Amino acid sequence: MPNDAPSKPKPRKKRAPRTFGREKAHALYAALAEDRPEPRTELNFTSPYTLVVAVALSAQATDVGVNKATAKLFAVADTPEKMLALGEEGVAEYIRTIGLWRNKAKNVIALSQMLLDGYGGVVPDTRDELERLPGVGRKTANVVLNEAFGVPTIAVDTHVFRVANRTGLAPGKTPEQVEAGLERATPDEYKHGAHHWLILHGRYVCKAQTPECWHCAIADLCRHKPKTPDPATVSRLGPRR
Structure with a gap:
């Protein structure tokens, strides 16, 4: 018997964002x-180790706030050995002004x-190994690889x-999609600085x-x-009628 049932249309493949x-x-x-x-x-740092710690502390915190805390922390503990000597409670005392400080103190001791x-x-100096460290995700690993080891990675934060x-x-709905889009769109000669140009542009110009x-x-x-107009020009010309 022939099958007269209409065949189901094949689902269309989702195109990558343009x-x-x-x-x-x-x-x-x-x-x-x-x-x-x-x-x-x-972020202020003096070595790959202090960079890892600083970037891990910067999650849901400002660089200014992290720098204020690490200025005192790194003065007494700028190596894994010294950090472990402080202990979790000791680290916590230095970073209480940073969001999620309890969990971050725990992670700093664990990664050390x-x-x-x-x-x-x-x-x-590899992403896989960095991401095994407590409190270090893909974004943190990419920042460390780029800044400490000169790898042309692109870390995607909110900016x-x-x-x-x-x-x-590089439009995308997730950080992973945006990172993949930036990897495709960014010319090779700009990949090393791409993360910094984009984050600084977002922080100081392209504000949320x-x-x-x-x-x-x-x-x-x-x-x-x-496009957002210059407030000074709007003030001088007055509101639109």
Whole structure:
């Protein structure tokens, strides 16, 4: 007997979000590079170890707040051995002003112990090994690889996520999608600084509530509309009728 039942249509494959073309992406990064020629993390650190700790502490906290706490913490404990000597309660006393400080103190002690037990106190230089450390996720691992070891990784935090989506450079619904999009869209010569350019741009210009489009170096390339006008100009001209 022939089967006259209509065949079910094949589900369409989801297309990856559209990113910038190569030339436009190159122009965007060139403009950001001209605006900030030497971008770097604003977290203070003196070694790969203090960088790992600082980035782990920065989750749901500002770099300014972390720097205030680590200035005193690193003065007495800038190695895994010294951190373990402080103990969890000792570390907690230095970082009480940082969000989630209890859990972070626990993680700092645990990752310090793991570094001593498994790596001779030396911070590993691979993502897989870094992500095994307590309190270290993909974003933290990418920052450490980029800043401490010169690997051209792109860490996606809230600022990078916002800028990538708002500009249209690498739209995505998750940090993983945005990271993959940025890896595809970012020209090789800009990959090492990409994370820093995007995070600093998001922190100081492309702000969450009110992007300051009137002094944005990439406003002519950005897909965000409408562009936010200069408050000084609006005040001088008065409200629109």
